[in-house]
Amino acid sequence: MTDAKAGCPEAGTDKPGFDRGLLPPMLLGSVLNPINSTIIAVALVPIGRALGAPASQTAWLVSALYLATSLGQPVVGRLIDVFGPRRLFLLSTGLVGVAGVVGALAPGLGVLIGARVLLGFGTCAGYPAAMALVRSEAERTGRDSPGGVLTALAVANQTVAVVGPLLGGLLIAVGGWRATFALNVPLALAAVLLGLLRLPKAKTPEAKPTAQSTAQSTGGSTPRGSLAARLDLPGMGLFAAMLVSLLLFLMNPHLRDWYLLALAAAAGAAFAARELRAATPFIDLRVLGGNTPLLATYGRALVAYVVSYSFLYGFTQWTEEGFGLTPFHAGLAQIPMFLLATGVSIVSGRSTSVRGKLLLGAVGQITACLVILLLGGDSPLWMLLLVALIFGIPQGLNNLALQNSVYFQTDPERTASSAGLLRTFAYIGSMVASAATAASFGQHADTGGLHRLAWVMLGAGLLYLLLTLFDRTLGRTAGTGTRASL
Template sequence: MTDAKAGPEVGTDQPGFDRRLLPPMLLGSVLNPINSTIIAVALVPIGRALGAPASQTAWLVSALYLATSLGQPVVGRLIDIFGPRRLFLLSTGLVGVAGVVGALAPDLGVLIGARVLLGFGTCAGYPAAMALVRSEAERTGRDSPGGVLTALAVANQTIAVVGPLLGGLLIAVGGWRTTFALNVPLAVAAVLLGLLRLPKADPEAVPTERTTGGTTRRESLAARLDLPGMGLFAAMLVSLLLFLMNLHLRDWYLLALAAAAGAAFAMRELRAATPFIDLRVLGGNTPLLATYGRALVAYVVAYSFLYGFTQWTEEGFGLTPFHAGLAQIPMFLLAIGVSIVSGRSTSVRGKLLLGAAGQIVACLVILTLGGDSPLWMLLLVALIFGVPQGLNNLALQNSVYFQADPERTASSAGLLRTFAYIGSMVASSATAASFGQHADTGGLHRLAWVMLGAGVLYLLLTLFDRTLGRAAGHGTRASA
């Protein structure tokens, strides 16, 4: 890790995680989830203000995930090479620019552009945090010192669930534009913390030479970055996500383009001296691939609930944006408690199984809801969803930390988010297809069946994964 020796010095007699790194790590990592969730209660007010139906405002969700899915592994690879500081500062600065553009946007097109900027701007926070955890672990000789992985999971979980409530409060006070303007002070705080707290990269730590077969040669910047590999990866991912955003046979060419770009990407990466994504290593890492698969289906359920259920509570049940966010307080409280308590456990498999069961039960309850259901039924659904919300993110994050190549921690963490966002794109497409022009009860039930199918698949992927026992063994160090 490039910054393993470049961090602020701590007493050498009792080495421990440098707590001064926590504020920028935590704030940077939550910029994406806060923008992912706060928009949930803003979709209906934005649609009313700009005259756009739910099928069009769904692009506000898709645009951010499209940009972030592409940007996370790319920025993560840059962090693996150059260290987190510069990438963190550039990205979080872009978040502030996106906040200004969104707050002043005259139409839906500009607003979608602002969400794209937010997607790219929030790319560095999570990979940078994971890279810092790894570098501090190497410096101190302790895996995840001080339970920092748990702190990251709890922080992300807190923001993810409190986002709709915060969004409803902001909309009630200043309208939907305040949900974009919020990014300006957050970006300023993140940049200042990054300047003051993040370690400067050591130029000597950035590898410029590579030894192959006993021959040492100097590598150019382009070779180390693998720009052709990044370009092919972008073509593959963008084509796939554009297809997923609006599933229809008339768009078959996008799927064909994704397959062609994927094949070219695989050929390039298998031959590259310094690949963007080392498929030879990744392909032999079955536990990590299984974790990525679980992340995809888990987030289909999570984001379908976040966006679909929230829209229904406003349009199908009649709650205001503020009260729609308020209805998720049970999930917020329970998820935080579950994350804190489960962070002390060494069992990854147990967390995943319980999280899968929680998703399935919540989907079954949603199938019983209607426009005349009592309010306590909505609160019950939110409460049940608090269990998987508190368990899944932590278990998946810990799995990647211990399963990934230590030299590619940031890019592996970025790929975890990419698979999660592919799941969110599937969720966004399923939500738009289920609701159409109006988020009614029939559409909610159609969406619930999609969620239930994904939840069952998540359970099966966990039940038949024999590698989880080894990940559980690592969990002891993760919570140390």
């Protein structure tokens, strides 16, 4: 999957080092999604004012991206596992540029939501492609985490996620909310150019059978079959039906929409039946079902992102509407979180421990939620800065720990799709956060709504802590070249 071009040998060893030329497209591609996820936080209020839309409608700008990305990440990840990262990376990042143009010129909220859907699909390839490249370089160099690249990837993603609101506020101050969409045009051009210059050529789909295909074949032979069979298109379709139905319900949960849950359950049952019989399943449920550590990691990702995205969208909207800050100052108020999160990620990235990071991240989330319950419209500014500072601890720890957990717990042949599935669970959490934010605030982001949202966040934070405390497999998940038991 990699070029013939090898990286320089690392000091003190004859083994080749990680190909540093891969880092620019890896990092830029992987941050396209978090920058679009977070930059919209400070743009929701200006967009609502400009288009005459209440918070309950502008929430679709958040939900639309996550709906597309939740569906697209594991699907594109599976395509990367089969074809290699280059062509998927180029197609997807090109779509980001198209979405940026559509959003910048959108005449109304409907077209703007469509642009966010395009952004969701366009940003699907960056992170799975980066994780696949880390895996291929690990195989080439004989190092499970070559050159600390996993830490660099996590730091880049969390840094962009935190600085997004500040960047969004600056863009809005200079060019209005449309500038937050136009930003994607130069970013996409840079990503496509770097991908063309640096990414390895695509591999042939039939070149390497997966471990699952080998295990499931009879007599020890590997069934290759058609490309459609290897991709498991029916499985992808059923997965899409299940996820779309579930997320549509989560966008605006109400008993009148019970049929969406019924559709999700029916599609889920059909998906499970299909995957258990498929020779090369889209998601191998037999392997995944026996991989308790990975399932626990996905569960932690879901609840962790309920907290973090409730803070990102809910707290940011409240600082503008309930506290009276401008979009730029609302982003500026999160600078303490940005600085601390970056430092925490860099320092903690030197350790292979996962459990310690997760526990400290859980405590940080719970503490920040408790402080939010003390906030009011007349609170001093330093209390807002304190909340942002406390949130910097879990922001710097959780993403890194979850990413490293998946890397060492998953089947190497499905690194990209497993990384995409991690993002899917995270985005399901973000959809829950979006629904909770809309339900808590209604038509206006006032202090009462913020406190209602804080109780939801606190419950999710406590669940995250429990999922970590009672997971005995975490001690075996570390970047030492050994994986947790499957």
